[in-house]
Amino acid sequence: MSISSRSAVAIHALTMLARWEERTLTSGEIADSLESNPVLVRRILGSLRDADLAHSTEGRGGGWRLARPPRSITLYDAYAAVETGPVLAGHPHPPSRECEVGRNIQALLEDEFREAQRAMEERLGRTTIADLVNRVLEKERELNLQR
Template identity: 75%
Template structure:
């Protein structure tokens, strides 16, 4: 079983909002970029709002905007806004205490998983939404597609 796609959707939405700067985007516009459902996008945006990463205005001309400068939003911020619990799943129930592997595996995996999660946190914490925006625009220029 893989990790959820909520983080990828959140990072995509944040990068899209950063790309358009001061222009608010509604959930349908963001969903179009994701080729996704606006209801799913609104759920993700709600979590990002609760984390203080985006804000919204209602009514005509309303929509979603970044609540912070994109240089201040890391990929790890997006991850923690939309994911709950540890990155790597632990045993759903205690393994057999009568088995030598069962007796020891949880403690051994806990160390490995914790180290892996720290490494991911550190790596995602180094990249900001502004970094991704710059990379998107650079790639578009390279392809001759920039607007």
């Protein structure tokens, strides 16, 4: 089980925008931090814009900013902005009705997966982008003390 990388990219981008809230960031700057392609980052940023989590300005000095304060954006907000379906999915085709496991497993898994999805969404809803910025800064302080 894994969330697609879109969620990780979205959360990374929002955390960067919050960390350097006083200025705009370009998709290239965010892509450099991700060591990724700016086109991928622009697609993700577009989804974040559509969800009213980020906005952009064009022209000289343009770039991306948060649309809301970082303390009001949760990891679930980022997840919901970029993911199109559940993290866990059932069989790609119906299992055998001739087998006792096959006859029953789909309904059992649907219940389990629905509950797991709910728990994940609830957990992501407890952490804000501001929380992540604080944790990033804490980790940086720890690294600087070790040097």
